Amino acid sequence: MQTVASTAAAHVAFTELLDLASERVGGKALSTSDDFFAEKENLLKASAPVFVFDKYTDRGKWMDGWESRRKRNLKPGNDHDWCVVQLGVPGIIRGVNIDTSFFTGNFPEAASLEACAGDPDRGPWKELIPRTRLQGGSHNLVAVADPGTWTHVRLRIFPDGGVARLRVHGEATPDLSRAPKESGRVDLAAASNGGCVVACNDSFFGPKDNLILPGRAENMGQGWETRRRRGPGHDWIVVRLAARGKIGKIEVDTNHFKGNFPESCSIDACSFSGRDLTATDLRDRQDLVWKPILPRTVLQADHRHYFEKELTGEAGAGPWDYVRLTIYPDGGVSRLRVWGTA
Numbered sequence: 001m002q003t004v005a006s007t008a009a010a011h012v013a014f015t016e017l018l019d020l021a022s023e024r025v026g027g028k029a030l031s032t033s034d035d036f037f038a039e040k041e042n043l044l045k046a047s048a049p050v051f052v053f054d055k056y057t058d059r060g061k062w063m064d065g066w067e068s069r070r071k072r073n074l075k076p077g078n079d080h081d082w083c084v085v086q087l088g089v090p091g092i093i094r095g096v097n098i099d100t101s102f103f104t105g106n107f108p109e110a111a112s113l114e115a116c117a118g119d120p121d122r123g124p125w126k127e128l129i130p131r132t133r134l135q136g137g138s139h140n141l142v143a144v145a146d147p148g149t150w151t152h153v154r155l156r157i158f159p160d161g162g163v164a165r166l167r168v169h170g171e172a173t174p175d176l177s178r179a180p181k182e183s184g185r186v187d188l189a190a191a192s193n194g195g196c197v198v199a200c201n202d203s204f205f206g207p208k209d210n211l212i213l214p215g216r217a218e219n220m221g222q223g224w225e226t227r228r229r230r231g232p233g234h235d236w237i238v239v240r241l242a243a244r245g246k247i248g249k250i251e252v253d254t255n256h257f258k259g260n261f262p263e264s265c266s267i268d269a270c271s272f273s274g275r276d277l278t279a280t281d282l283r284d285r286q287d288l289v290w291k292p293i294l295p296r297t298v299l300q301a302d303h304r305h306y307f308e309k310e311l312t313g314e315a316g317a318g319p320w321d322y323v324r325l326t327i328y329p330d331g332g333v334s335r336l337r338v339w340g341t342a
Contacts, residue, residue: 012141014095014169016279018191021153021168022046024213024222025088025192029066030120030152032083037067038162040083043155046222049164051102065103067162080158081108084120089172089192090151093128097167098140098155107136108157115150125154149173171196176243182339185248189323189338190214194242198322199279202226202235206332211325212239217334220256225332235262236326238282240275243342247293247315251337252305252325261301262327267294269320277322290324 021027021044029040037059042049043066055062068081093115100107113129128144155166172194179186179193189195189212197208206225210217217223226235247269254261268290282288293315294307318340325336 012095012143014143015097015141015167017094017169018091018172018196018209019046019167020087020089020091020093020170020172021085021166022088026214027088028086030084030086032066032068033081034068034160035066035083036069037061038063038065040066042066043083043163043166044085045165049099049101063102063162065162065164067103067106068157068160071160074159080156081160082154082156084152084154085166085168086120086152087150087168089174090117090149091170091172092147092149093144093153093168093170095141095143095169096129097165097169098134098142098163099165099167100134100136100138100140100162101164102137103162103164104136106161108134108159108161108163110134110158111140111163112156113142114154114156115146115148116152116154117148117150120152120154131158176342182249185339185341186242187337188241188243188245188247188340188342189239189336190242196240198238198240198277199282200224200235200237202330208237211237211333211336213335216253217255220332223255223257223332223334225257225260226327226330229330234326234328235330236324238322238324239336239338240277240322241320241338241340244271244275244319244321245340245342246318247311247320247323247338247340248308249339250294250307250311251335251339252299252307252333253335253337254299254301254303254305254332255334256302257332257334258301260331262299262329262331262333264296264298264328265294265333266292266296266326268324268326269293269314269318270322270324271319272321275321293323296328
């Protein structure tokens with residue numbers, strides 16, 4: 001029997017930001033002091049941890065996370081375990097979730113987090129979170145105030161034990177000049193290039209950040225999907241572009257959405273010099289001017305839609321800071337690509 005983690009993370013602002021360490025954006029667990037019971041790579045799985053009651057390996061109970069063996073000699077230099085993670089994209093870290101779901105009698109007593117920018121073998125490393133007591137079977141949420149841009153983090157656990165997932169939430173700050181280009185254009189919406197989903201009205205079946213992750217989705221669960229609408233209206237999602245830019249081509253991919261794709265979509269763009277709009281701003285501000293760049297257009301199931309000639313003159317005029325994808329009336333979209341020049 002398999003059980004999905006039921007300990008839900010509290011609604012904390014930084015948890016709405018991109019997980020910079022997720023395997024889906026290219027995060028990698030590079031090295032560890034010990035992963036005898038469960039592999040370090042599990043830390044960065046995008047999926048929620050699970051527990052399988054009767055699953056064992058030749059080393060003991062199978063656990064969906066990173067777990068070190070029990071330490072028996074806590075002499076200096078051997079008093080804790082650690083794991084070094086390369087972020088999928090460089091960024092400013094706003095907070096972390098040290099998720100100990102299903103680790104109840106074997107979770108670490110405490111943890112700390114360090115970060116570096118560059119070569120993890122040389123450092124220097126800076127402590128972002130001092131040694132902090134953990135709770136078992138829980139989402140341990142800790143905010144970070146440091147403004148630096150980092151490429152790697154090192155999680156230290158005291159003295160040993162298991163952590164199901166490490167979520168490193170923040171704002172991507174990659175070098176756009178090195179981003180992949182298509183006909184001289186960059187995908188300004190891509191999370192790997194610094195794009196960010198600011199808000200959406202609903203993400204019941206599929207997280208909002210899925211919309212701008214790298215690659216095509218492997219299944220329906222890797223897209224953005226809203227619940228079935230039973231009244232009037234429509235659903236929407238807003239992306240802050242990686243940089244202010246002009247838009248020349250857009251892709252709306254309904255990959256895997258066959259009986260639940262939107263009937264149609266439209267896209268608007270907004271210019272806002274502060275580039276710091278919040279979900280509250282998008283709901284309450286009256287001074288935001290949205291311009292239509294793709295009129296309402298019928299969509300197909302499980303299909304990659306490319307729009308270039310269909311874009312209005314406004315798209316190439318701009319420059320734009322935000323785009324809003326509206327779907328009618330509801331449903332799922334796998335990926336949104338906004339190709340343009342910054």
